[in-house]
Amino acid sequence: MSTAVNENAAGWEPLIVAFCCNWCSYAGGDMAGTSRMSYPANVKVIRVPCSSRMSPMFILRAFQRGADGVLVAGCHPGDCHYSTGNYHVRRRLSAFKRLVEFTGVEPDRFEVRWISSSEGDKFADEMADMTNKIKALGPNGKMRDARWQNIT
């Protein structure tokens, strides 16, 4: 599992880290599961209490460690379990996306999405869309910490 894969070889599969808020998007992922709505296994979900918990540091670290795409998902604006968290993250991460672009990473590798707990179909669609988009972009070469690849 831990051996570095040759990304240029045929059969390269992107790695996408999805940070989902506990109350809407993570529950939306559960709903996708309950409804057996299939999406690519390239996506791995990390649960955070609220999308406003998302520090840019987490996203940068994912890119450094070799993620090809990062998705942050929260409740729809106005529906935040904590009232205003997603308004904060909307502002913070739209500014952050400009920074991602500035560093040379294609801005499409990073997305913020609003997925409610009832939108299992939307969850599956967004994960599939993201995977397809990243597949088209190819492996992320920027920001990778080369030292990390040798650690088993």
Next chain:
Amino acid sequence: MPRTGVFICHCGTNIAGTVDIDKAVEASRNFPGVVHADEYRYLCSEMGQDIIKKAIEEQDLDRVVVGTCSPRMHEATFRKAAAEAGLNPYLLEVANIREHCSWVHKDMGEATPKAISLLRAAAAKAALNTALEAPRLDVEKRALVIGGGIAGIQAALDIAEAGYEVDIVEREPSIGGRMAQLEKTFPTLDCSACILTPKMVEAAQHPNVNLLTYSEVEEVKGFVGQFDVKIKKKARYVDSVKCTGCGICWEKCPSKAPSEFEMGLAKRKSIYVPFAQAVPNVPVIDRDSCLYFRKGRCQICEKECPPQAIDYEQQDEIIERRYGAIIMATGFDQLDPTIYGEYGYGQHPDILTGLEFERLFNASGPTGGKIVRLSDGKPPKKVVFIQCVGSRDKARGMNYCSKICCMYTAKQAVLLKEKVPDAKSYVFYIDVRTAGKGYEEFQRRAAEEYDVAYLRGQVGKIFPEEDHLVVRGVDSLSGRLIEINADMVVLAAASIARCDAPEVGRLVGINSDSYNFFNEAHPKLKPVETHTAGVFIAGACQSPKDIPDTVSQASAAAVKAIGLLSKDKLQGEACTAEVNQAECSGCLYCEAVCPYSAISPVEIEERYHGGTLKRTVAEVNPALCKGCGSCTVACRSGTINLKGFSNEQILAEVDAICLQR
């Protein structure tokens, strides 16, 4: 190094069907810190839980990872099992390998590596988990109701009946609110005072209810279970213990001012009770119009008062009390229709709002209950009612429907016909909305039996001509222009939030919608709760409401408050934010983003070059914090962390997931 145990559930074939369990167990054994790995067919069953408990004890595990269904499903189950084996429940992590893995991927080739990846992330996080305690909070077994209208009275009586103390804070000199201003109530036409006054008296006499009238809430501190509230009891200049409510003072008082209760249509004395059935029946002196306070002479009330209850030296009093729960029942206002220039409100005495017209029916109202024109005292023969004045008006007023106007207009038209049998009513409407028990039937009766003409359309202009008002409008069904020579016009002005609702909301830490009505926590499932634990809302302060809905909501809010007060201790949130005060620069950006006002500045002393240094830093109140973590990102020095979802834990998960690269 932690001693982590990993337990993987088959969930029958739900997980085992697409995840190679043996492979996952084998892989788990190689995760850092893992000393034990096992699997079971149904881990959530009692047998399954016993496997975990036994392993914790026998293998001396200090961390547990379960690879099961979603943590939203069974995290609580497994945490409880861990706790039963003597492990702090927060040392357990769940890897969601069912909803997020086995159910959404097609085959073992896809799902197995992903499940291992998720398990590795959970183990990496668990290694950094710390034992957490949810704070146990005390509950002051007393409730505060802000607003003494029908909502506040009903909520207070319900709480009092359940055996808890309750204080009602009312800004006006008497409780009663808007309902006290009404003559009759739809759709049954029972007299408003007849059904309200007994409730007011019951509230005043109930041993558990304490009325604080002519008082306002000044400050609210604290949190659920322990709200520390400062209430300003405004000076009445009348000793309410001595006063017998005999009424000699207001009979003799020589100065007058417009009566707020009568919507300014009549005058009251400078020492007054707002209406005859006021509770408490203790007058107040209005300093702005009182001769003594303005010019230093008169003092007739003092001379005439038999029990010598007048006290010009009385001062505002601040009462400080602690409450476990707060119910907001602050009611509503009526829109001032002067912004609608075409209706001419304020320019002619015979153009009234619905609430002003209501007062004309009342026997103790400005006309003694006679329906007459305020201009010449003659009974009106033609009355035009205009609906939606400010409601459902995106351009100039409010987008929403005020809900009560269709019904009270039908009621007033019926009452008018009964008082002035040869009167004819015309109602200009957009839609007639009569949802409610017995409402449609009542409105139909008004139209069919009481000769009320309903005209679908809007009024474009009203102007005086000779002794009447010309109302020009359009009937949108026939497309014809209509001109009515009316004797009186009644405007159904929109019900709006109290003008100071946002400030009052901020006092208790609840927010308002774009129209300044208080927000409920969930529009369907939490209609009386707010985002601030322990604060509930009832009545028209949440949205326009009729009396039955208001009373139902008040009782619902009371039940929520009673449920809270009945607990001896409240369980707080364990995963709360935490400030490293040594590193905190005191910028307090965190305070600004906290939706729960859980962060506040605190002054600390530090040793510095042999002396002590005082500086301001942030402090999190764990009782208020709900653990969203927004502050952790706002913190410039990265010195706030969230317990249970710390930076280190989330980064460890990222690293573990990315390890396949």
